[in-house]
Amino acid sequence: xxxxxxxxxxxxxxxxxxxxxxxxxxxxxxxxxxxxxxxxxxxxxxxxxxxxxxxxxxxxxxxxxxxxxxxxxxxxxxxxxxxxxxxxxxxxxxxxxxxxxxxxxxxxxxxxxxxxxxxxxxxxxxxxxxxxxxxxxxxxxxxxxxxx
Amino acid sequence: xxxxxxxxxxxxxxxxxxxxxxxxxxxxxxxxxxxxxxxxxxxxxxxxxxxxxxxxxxxxxxxxxxxxxxxxxxxxxxxxxxxxxxxxxxxxxxxxxxxxxxxxxxxxxxxxxxxxxxxxxxxxxxxxxxxxxxxxxxxxxxxxxxxx
Numbered sequence: 001x002x003x004x005x006x007x008x009x010x011x012x013x014x015x016x017x018x019x020x021x022x023x024x025x026x027x028x029x030x031x032x033x034x035x036x037x038x039x040x041x042x043x044x045x046x047x048x049x050x051x052x053x054x055x056x057x058x059x060x061x062x063x064x065x066x067x068x069x070x071x072x073x074x075x076x077x078x079x080x081x082x083x084x085x086x087x088x089x090x091x092x093x094x095x096x097x098x099x100x101x102x103x104x105x106x107x108x109x110x111x112x113x114x115x116x117x118x119x120x121x122x123x124x125x126x127x128x129x130x131x132x133x134x135x136x137x138x139x140x141x142x143x144x145x146x147x148x
Numbered sequence: 149x150x151x152x153x154x155x156x157x158x159x160x161x162x163x164x165x166x167x168x169x170x171x172x173x174x175x176x177x178x179x180x181x182x183x184x185x186x187x188x189x190x191x192x193x194x195x196x197x198x199x200x201x202x203x204x205x206x207x208x209x210x211x212x213x214x215x216x217x218x219x220x221x222x223x224x225x226x227x228x229x230x231x232x233x234x235x236x237x238x239x240x241x242x243x244x245x246x247x248x249x250x251x252x253x254x255x256x257x258x259x260x261x262x263x264x265x266x267x268x269x270x271x272x273x274x275x276x277x278x279x280x281x282x283x284x285x286x287x288x289x290x291x292x293x294x295x296x
Contacts, residue, residue, distance in 0.1 A: 113154055146245070
């Protein structure tokens with residue numbers, strides 16, 4: 001199994017605001033994709049993310065407000081199905097630290113390399129959203145290669 | 149063992165220019181850190197990268213111009229020592245694709261999460277350097293958290 005790992009620090013004293021950006025439709029649409037459907041604030045909910053015609057359906061599998069958000073990918077590219085996405089939040093002085101994990105890829109395929117870089121870009125968009133009020137969700141996301 | 153993987157696409161027809169940005173002092177100083185010492189264009193060379201008082205010493209272990217650059221980390225943070233860094237380059241129509249791998253971390257520690265995000269940021273700096281002539285090397289790199 002292969003994993004994508006990232007760490008960002010968001011300059012804010014409100015861990016609750018970061019948690020909301022990961023669990024509400026409005027929050028998720030503000031940093032990942034504007035085409036987000038559903039609310040992620042209840043375990044068992046499905047949240048649908050679309051990037052044009054492609055995208056992912058996530059089942060919310062674990063919530064521990066405000067420290068943990070976990071999803072299972074139930075539809076999307078075959079490499080993503082069955083993988084787990086976790087956001088672990090903690091306050092560290094004047095930063096909220098987000099430890100991000102996209103776990104249990106079957107193989108470290110080239111597409112995984114692409115997704116790793118894109119996750120970094122989108123997490124920086126989350127940081128920007130909370131710190132400035134403006135993220136860079138799809139379709140205005142930063143492009144990293146020829147697969148965007 | 150745990151690995152950091154990334155993929156960027158640089159819009160250029162010159163894979164040689166990307167290779168030079170990974171193997172010359174001037175190139176490396178243009179996207180990773182301005183305090184780069186040594187040339188990376190010969191196997192066996194040591195290249196020294198400093199970020200203020202911290203940094204890494206790399207031994208060039210494999211070069212296949214213009215498709216591969218590989219380093220072994222011989223000094224730096226203990227988690228980095230003995231790990232391998234690879235840049236695999238290929239032309240794909242009007243892009244040069246860089247598959248990046250930082251291989252063989254002993255444990256997926258929190259510092260590895262940080263380094264994964266920073267590698268994405270620095271690879272985007274490499275992309276910018278080749279595409280626009282201007283990268284964002286340390287100390288003008290994009291900060292991702294409270295560990296910069």
